[in-house]
Amino acid sequence: MRDLSHDRSLLSINSMTVKPWSLEQLVEGCTRAGISAISPWRDIVQACGVERAARLIRDHNLTVTGLCRGGMFTASDAAGRRAALDDNRRAVDEAGAIDARCLILVVGGLPKGSRDIGDARKQVRDALAELLPHARQAGVPLAIEPLHPMFAADRACVNTLAQANDLCDELGAGAGVAVDVYHVWWDPELKREIARAGRNILAYHVNDWLVPTTDLLLDRGMMGDGVIDLRAIRAMVEAAGYRGHCEVEILSAGNWWKRDPDEVLRICLERHQRVV
Amino acid sequence: MRDLSHDRSLLSINSMTVKPWSLEQLVEGCTRAGISAISPWRDIVQACGVERAARLIRDHNLTVTGLCRGGMFTASDAAGRRAALDDNRRAVDEAGAIDARCLILVVGGLPKGSRDIGDARKQVRDALAELLPHARQAGVPLAIEPLHPMFAADRACVNTLAQANDLCDELGAGAGVAVDVYHVWWDPELKREIARAGRNILAYHVNDWLVPTTDLLLDRGMMGDGVIDLRAIRAMVEAAGYRGHCEVEILSAGNWWKRDPDEVLRICLERHQRVV
Numbered sequence: 306m307r308d309l310s311h312d313r314s315l316l317s318i319n320s321m322t323v324k325p326w327s328l329e330q331l332v333e334g335c336t337r338a339g340i341s342a343i344s345p346w347r348d349i350v351q352a353c354g355v356e357r358a359a360r361l362i363r364d365h366n367l368t369v370t371g372l373c374r375g376g377m378f379t380a381s382d383a384a385g386r387r388a389a390l391d392d393n394r395r396a397v398d399e400a401g402a403i404d405a406r407c408l409i410l411v412v413g414g415l416p417k418g419s420r421d422i423g424d425a426r427k428q429v430r431d432a433l434a435e436l437l438p439h440a441r442q443a444g445v446p447l448a449i450e451p452l453h454p455m456f457a458a459d460r461a462c463v464n465t466l467a468q469a470n471d472l473c474d475e476l477g478a479g480a481g482v483a484v485d486v487y488h489v490w491w492d493p494e495l496k497r498e499i500a501r502a503g504r505n506i507l508a509y510h511v512n513d514w515l516v517p518t519t520d521l522l523l524d525r526g527m528m529g530d531g532v533i534d535l536r537a538i539r540a541m542v543e544a545a546g547y548r549g550h551c552e553v554e555i556l557s558a559g560n561w562w563k564r565d566p567d568e569v570l571r572i573c574l575e576r577h578q579r580v581v
Numbered sequence: 582m583r584d585l586s587h588d589r590s591l592l593s594i595n596s597m598t599v600k601p602w603s604l605e606q607l608v609e610g611c612t613r614a615g616i617s618a619i620s621p622w623r624d625i626v627q628a629c630g631v632e633r634a635a636r637l638i639r640d641h642n643l644t645v646t647g648l649c650r651g652g653m654f655t656a657s658d659a660a661g662r663r664a665a666l667d668d669n670r671r672a673v674d675e676a677g678a679i680d681a682r683c684l685i686l687v688v689g690g691l692p693k694g695s696r697d698i699g700d701a702r703k704q705v706r707d708a709l710a711e712l713l714p715h716a717r718q719a720g721v722p723l724a725i726e727p728l729h730p731m732f733a734a735d736r737a738c739v740n741t742l743a744q745a746n747d748l749c750d751e752l753g754a755g756a757g758v759a760v761d762v763y764h765v766w767w768d769p770e771l772k773r774e775i776a777r778a779g780r781n782i783l784a785y786h787v788n789d790w791l792v793p794t795t796d797l798l799l800d801r802g803m804m805g806d807g808v809i810d811l812r813a814i815r816a817m818v819e820a821a822g823y824r825g826h827c828e829v830e831i832l833s834a835g836n837w838w839k840r841d842p843d844e845v846l847r848i849c850l851e852r853h854q855r856v857v
Contacts, residue, residue, distance in 0.1 A: 490733075491738075518734075
């Protein structure tokens with residue numbers, strides 16, 4: 306088997322990892338560093354302008370491993386859910402315009418005032434079913450990303466890969482999963498559920514879990530600086546048939562966001578070779 | 582069915598909820614408030630002296646719903662694991678001395694320098710099997726407490742009730758589970774696994790998940806202040822056959838630990854009646 310871990314052509318940089326950068330800077334910075342794939346968040350794509358972003362990416366011959374992010378489907382009333390769906394259709398279109406391999410979905414947590422996580426999960430399923438025809442038509446696969454259970458209340462009520470796989474089973478073609486080691490590394494069923502996900506794995510995100518972790522959202526580590534057995538999880542996704550990129554997504558207000566993004570990219574490259 | 586939620590005789594106070602208090606103060610404060618059950622941590626029992634603690638608790642006619650905590654079984658070498666087991670045997674003896682209904686176990690996370698969570702989980706299983714004969718002899722049930730996945734690295738590698746139930750199946754008599762809403766509320770399999778735990782539920786801990794949560798360890802909420810559907814989970818444990826206490830365990834450095842403990846108890850009583 307081709308040793309993916311030493312192949313820089315399979316490294317992708319999520320724009321959150323170099324948050325100070327605009328899309329233009331991300332495109333140029335990655336090109337400078339010899340990195341050929343990116344995964345931008347919608348804010349920087351929109352700031353650039355979708356058409357211009359698409360041209361810029363094409364001109365630099367970059368692969369877009371995903372557009373981050375759609376989702377946030379849950380709401381306390383029908384108008385809120387409709388607005389979320391409309392926004393997600395636009396996200397699908399944006400993903401299509403920049404030729405993203407998938408639209409990453411952070412599905413949403415409990416609506417304001419709700420304690421009913423079962424209902425939130427039903428809302429997510431219903432919204433996905435409603436969004437899917439548009440996504441299929443646009444040729445943009447939807448990547449359901451299970452988020453760590455510590456985000457169940459405020460970000461995503463899909464918290465295990467098993468749940469995401471169940472959704473894929475129910476939804477059929479056009480729905481897949483994004484596996485982010487940060488969210489799933491602790492899962493006792495990880496190996497089984499990665500194998501089950503199989504060809505439905507649309508994206509693979511890497512970073513690390515720091516000990517201690519000082520902030521629930523913004524204290525992710527660089528690969529190798531934490532306790533996640535990256536090589537073991539990499540072997541699981543490869544055994545499941547995944548041949549795509551390793552996308553580095555590090556939300557780190559206290560450390561990596563403060564550094565020179567060019568330096569961050571150099572370290573991503575080095576760690577990708579050494580520990581991912 | 583008896584409506585347990587309005588019965589103050591089934592309210593128990595974990596000493597962490599009123600952290601400024603010594604065991605003596607906890608005993609007297611609960612008695613003053615008309616609360617008849619406590620669950621102390623080992624530090625305050627040891628500070629009081631185990632014999633004296635036992636007498637004090639007996640004299641005040643208090644139920645001890647659990648001793649917190651044994652566990653922390655994982656270590657990077659055999660000597661470390663032996664020391665942990667020795668300490669756990671002492672914890673069992675202390676639990677026996679104060680007539681605790683169970684010894685609560687926080688099983689331990691990754692040993693220092695390890696990234697192998699599978700190995701940590703094996704260490705836990707082996708340690709439990711080794712501790713169990715002593716616990717059976719002492720008549721102290723071991724309550725395996727699954728901890729929220731955000732503690733997988735540094736506190737407990739048993740992170741779902743399913744895992745704890747699997748361990749109970751393997752270990753047999755003398756092993757049970759502690760269900761703490763804080764750790765399990767997000768679990769898509771919660772209802773099924775609580776039903777499966779059934780009579781193995783040795784303790785039921787209540788508190789709440791705040792949005793936002795500002796600290797992984799020390800920002801738990803008072804029941805009713807967060808997003809956990811306490812009544813729904815209570816119904817699950819009752820349907821599983823649990824007829825024991827609701828034990829309030831709130832680790833809250835920024836709020837509840839700063840308040841007058843007598844006031845905290847009054848609020849616990851009120852919330853126990855109204856929302857638990």
